[in-house]
Amino acid sequence: MSKYLWSRVAQALVVLWAAFTASFVLLQALPGDAVLIKFLNPELGLGPNEIADIRAAYGADNPVWERYFHTLWNFLGGNFGYSMQAGVPVSQGLAVNLPPTLRLASFGFGVALLLAVGLAFLSNLTRFAWLRAAIQSLPSLFVSVPVFWLGIMLIQVFSFRLGLIPVINPGKWEGLVLPTLTLAIPISAPLAQILMRNIDQVLTQPFVTVARAKGATRNWVLWKHVARNAVLPTLTIAGILFGELLAGAVVTEAVFGLNGLGSLTQQAVGNQDTAVLQAIVVISAAAFVLINLVVDLLYPVLDPRLRVQLGH
Amino acid sequence: MALVAACSKTADAPAAAAAANPSAPVTGGTLVYLEQQAHTNLYPPAGGFYPNGGILNQITDKLTYQDPKTLKVEPWIAESWTVNDAVTEYTFKLREGVSFSDGTPLDAAAVAKNFDTFGKGNKELKQPVSEAINNYNHSEVIDARTVKFYFKKPSPGFLQGTSVIGSGLVSLSTLARPFEELGDATKIIGSGPFVVASETLGKELVLAARKDYAWGPSTLAHQGRARLDEIKVIVTPEDSVRIGALVAGQAGFIRQVQAYDEKRVKDQGFAIYAPSTRGVNNSINFRPDNPLVADVRVRQALLHATNTKEIVETLFSPNYPQATSVIAATAAGYLDLSAKLGYDEAKAKQLLDEAGWTVGANGARTKDGQELALRAYEALPQPQNKATLQLVAQQWAKIGVKLNVLTGDAGTTTLDNLDPAKTAVLPTMVGRADPDVIKSQYYPTNRNVLLQKGGVSDKVRSFQDAKLNALLEGIASEVDPAQRLALVGEVQNYLIDQAYVIPIFEEPQAFAGAPWVKDVGYEAVGRPSFYSAWLAAH
Numbered sequence: 001m002s003k004y005l006w007s008r009v010a011q012a013l014v015v016l017w018a019a020f021t022a023s024f025v026l027l028q029a030l031p032g033d034a035v036l037i038k039f040l041n042p043e044l045g046l047g048p049n050e051i052a053d054i055r056a057a058y059g060a061d062n063p064v065w066e067r068y069f070h071t072l073w074n075f076l077g078g079n080f081g082y083s084m085q086a087g088v089p090v091s092q093g094l095a096v097n098l099p100p101t102l103r104l105a106s107f108g109f110g111v112a113l114l115l116a117v118g119l120a121f122l123s124n125l126t127r128f129a130w131l132r133a134a135i136q137s138l139p140s141l142f143v144s145v146p147v148f149w150l151g152i153m154l155i156q157v158f159s160f161r162l163g164l165i166p167v168i169n170p171g172k173w174e175g176l177v178l179p180t181l182t183l184a185i186p187i188s189a190p191l192a193q194i195l196m197r198n199i200d201q202v203l204t205q206p207f208v209t210v211a212r213a214k215g216a217t218r219n220w221v222l223w224k225h226v227a228r229n230a231v232l233p234t235l236t237i238a239g240i241l242f243g244e245l246l247a248g249a250v251v252t253e254a255v256f257g258l259n260g261l262g263s264l265t266q267q268a269v270g271n272q273d274t275a276v277l278q279a280i281v282v283i284s285a286a287a288f289v290l291i292n293l294v295v296d297l298l299y300p301v302l303d304p305r306l307r308v309q310l311g312h
Numbered sequence: 313m314a315l316v317a318a319c320s321k322t323a324d325a326p327a328a329a330a331a332a333n334p335s336a337p338v339t340g341g342t343l344v345y346l347e348q349q350a351h352t353n354l355y356p357p358a359g360g361f362y363p364n365g366g367i368l369n370q371i372t373d374k375l376t377y378q379d380p381k382t383l384k385v386e387p388w389i390a391e392s393w394t395v396n397d398a399v400t401e402y403t404f405k406l407r408e409g410v411s412f413s414d415g416t417p418l419d420a421a422a423v424a425k426n427f428d429t430f431g432k433g434n435k436e437l438k439q440p441v442s443e444a445i446n447n448y449n450h451s452e453v454i455d456a457r458t459v460k461f462y463f464k465k466p467s468p469g470f471l472q473g474t475s476v477i478g479s480g481l482v483s484l485s486t487l488a489r490p491f492e493e494l495g496d497a498t499k500i501i502g503s504g505p506f507v508v509a510s511e512t513l514g515k516e517l518v519l520a521a522r523k524d525y526a527w528g529p530s531t532l533a534h535q536g537r538a539r540l541d542e543i544k545v546i547v548t549p550e551d552s553v554r555i556g557a558l559v560a561g562q563a564g565f566i567r568q569v570q571a572y573d574e575k576r577v578k579d580q581g582f583a584i585y586a587p588s589t590r591g592v593n594n595s596i597n598f599r600p601d602n603p604l605v606a607d608v609r610v611r612q613a614l615l616h617a618t619n620t621k622e623i624v625e626t627l628f629s630p631n632y633p634q635a636t637s638v639i640a641a642t643a644a645g646y647l648d649l650s651a652k653l654g655y656d657e658a659k660a661k662q663l664l665d666e667a668g669w670t671v672g673a674n675g676a677r678t679k680d681g682q683e684l685a686l687r688a689y690e691a692l693p694q695p696q697n698k699a700t701l702q703l704v705a706q707q708w709a710k711i712g713v714k715l716n717v718l719t720g721d722a723g724t725t726t727l728d729n730l731d732p733a734k735t736a737v738l739p740t741m742v743g744r745a746d747p748d749v750i751k752s753q754y755y756p757t758n759r760n761v762l763l764q765k766g767g768v769s770d771k772v773r774s775f776q777d778a779k780l781n782a783l784l785e786g787i788a789s790e791v792d793p794a795q796r797l798a799l800v801g802e803v804q805n806y807l808i809d810q811a812y813v814i815p816i817f818e819e820p821q822a823f824a825g826a827p828w829v830k831d832v833g834y835e836a837v838g839r840p841s842f843y844s845a846w847l848a849a850h
Contacts, residue, residue, distance in 0.1 A: 032723025040726050040768065044358060045443030045742075047757040048768040050433065057438050087353030087495020088513060096513045155553055160560040167553060168344060168546055168562040257548035259515035267350065267514070272723050
């Protein structure tokens with residue numbers, strides 16, 4: 001088990017380094033750079049000599065390899081540099097923006113999971129074919145709703161018309177309700193779809209018939225036998241959906257005027273703020289690796305058959 | 313419910329006090345102000361960016377105050393000043409008892425350090441020079457309340473330059489920080505009527521009134537501390553959310569209302585404020601280094617093919633007056649050139665014929681096998697710039713000229729806009745209420761929007777206009793104010809005669825406010841000032 005863990009950690013480090021390098025190369029390949037964009041900005045109205053001085057001060061024209069190792073070395077030491085656009089250390093930007101996004105993402109994911117499980121079970125428990133069909137068509141509806149539209153609709157209805165929740169200056173938890181819903185609805189769709197299909201699949205397996213023949217109720221079979229089997233592929237997808245969460249956060253945060261990794265990413269992309277983007281890429285990669293590791297470690301907990309394999 | 317709660321949150325204190333006389337200003341209360349974008353670096357010379365200016369204008373004071381109506385420069389932190397005849401030395405006598413919010417005095421040494429930094433930059437701390445301060449040489453502290461500045465050349469624009477947001481005075485501790493850390497508003501220590509109480513980067517900024525503030529511009533009716541207790545600046549990027557929140561009573565004041573939203577806001581009984589930015593108008597500039605627009609007849613043809621009236625009436629509102637010159641009608645030295653700017657399709661066609669551009673089978677103008685097709689990038693900060701350019705493209709298509717309107721990432725746009733071969737046309741605007749602005753806009757070593765040789769771009773092959781540059785240098789250094797304004801007039805005429813520029817409209821800064829938010833002021837280029845603002849009972 002520990003050998004397995006070590007190899008996974010080594011793999012994770014390689015992934016992180018690759019993510020760092022790939023993002024560095026790609027950002028270098030883009031036309032222009034953060035210094036140019038910031039200081040050629042008409043708001044500053046600087047002349048050619050001043051711009052040349054500033055480029056030299058930032059080392060913007062040093063050889064690529066030199067900048068690569070310089071940045072890598074700084075990253076290894078935990079120094080992410082400065083945000084050219086915002087004028088603050090990247091670490092400060094992350095410290096401010098990471099917690100709200102984590103909060104939003106975990107709430108969003110939690111609610112998405114609840115929605116998905118709720119829909120899947122409802123569709124299986126209902127006795128009416130029409131209701132079942134209606135519930136099963138909901139995921140396709142959910143996934144096709146644009147996040148920004150959903151957000152604006154929720155704000156218009158619940159905040160501006162009904163006046164239930166203020167968008168401006170809400171309480172800490174109150175303010176999370178609408179963004180969480182906005183984020184959760186599209187994310188819940190693929191989860192619900194896979195869960196529904198898996199439940200249908202598992203229900204056709206012989207052991208279900210056996211369990212039913214032994215006198216188990218429909219609900220009992222669904223909860224005790226089917227759910228466990230159906231949840232594994234859903235878990236795999238859940239790991240991958242993390243990326244969607246981050247992408248959804250970009251839009252959700254912009255619509256609701258929340259600060260977070262999403263709005264930080266959006267601004268950084270807009271201004272080619274390389275230092276910020278690199279830090280975000282590495283952090284996202286780390287989160288991806290971590291989540292997928294957790295998912296992998298959860299498999300044997302849920303499915304005893306996988307425990308044996310790992311034990312060797 | 314939320315509406316009631318939000319109102320009571322902002323109105324508790326004023327409501328009681330105003331009961332006696334509802335039109336008398338009251339002190340107290342919190343104003344919720346919605347900004348479209350997060351501020352960036354708050355180094356004062358970067359105050360041109362609207363969100364930055366909106367904050368800096370509340371937390372810093374300036375040496376002088378420019379009356380937004382008369383454009384006259386009046387005393388503020390400087391009680392009085394003298395200028396030598398050659399306009400190379402300025403001596404300012406400072407007001408007594410002014411302090412920064414960290415308790416340090418705003419004295420001659422602090423003022424000297426501010427202008428040394430803005431005038432020369434600080435390489436070690438990566439602080440760039442200010443666009444508003446030209447030809448700066450050095451400062452001299454004569455006594456604790458007297459400071460003198462020396463210039464390399466006559467610098468008549470300096471006095472007004474001390475009144476702009478970019479010359480906001482900050483404490484020595486702020487100036488000692490590297491440029492890269494000045495995006496943290498809590499580190500910007502000014503002497504203004506408000507102080508940054510707290511900040512959530514990229515989301516919210518709380519400005520608290522300084523209770524001991526007693527040095528506002530003496531010409532203002534309101535004196536003493538700011539009337540508001542607090543301003544909450546909340547970044548709300550989505551247009552519909554800002555407007556919806558204002559109408560629903562969740563906010564008192566918002567920045568950036570598009571012309572097409574104005575009616576909706578007004579219909580609900582809310583006010584639109586659109587102070588002019590009083591600088592160079594929202595315009596289209598040609599890059600004559602590009603052979604396609606090197607011929608003055610081609611540029612004149614395009615100038616007459618542009619129907620600015622249609623643009624303003626289709627896309628904008630009366631708050632966006634149709635341009636009648638290169639600079640706004642409210643700018644210093646303005647000359648009405650509408651006679652030279654008229655829309656005239658027939659004349660445009662004739663000019664192109666004369667220039668040798670003939671109409672081909674598909675309706676497009678060609679010459680020597682080359683099509684007259686130009687490219688321009690949308691300028692994101694300008695209101696509805698893409699729609700404006702697209703309408704211009706339609707108008708130009710009528711005379712057989714193609715304009716490709718592009719949208720690019722920041723890097724590509726920045727680089728391509730420096731290359732006349734790639735972008736023959738550039739949309740621009742810039743706000744500053746001094747004739748220096750026109751020099752800054754067109755001079756090669758400043759903004760250089762026409763892309764002359766000698767500027768930042770290394771892609772320019774040969775274009776240079778010595779006559780224009782001589783006129784611009786004259787504006788920057790002419791000692792006699794009347795003569796200086798005459799030069800401003802000459803430059804406007806020259807730019808239009810050469811058809812280097814197609815002015816479109818006078819750009820305002822559009823705000824909307826609740827009826828109970830009173831007396832918000834606007835400085836000369838349309839940035840809000842909340843010093844005199846107060847909240848009426850509602």
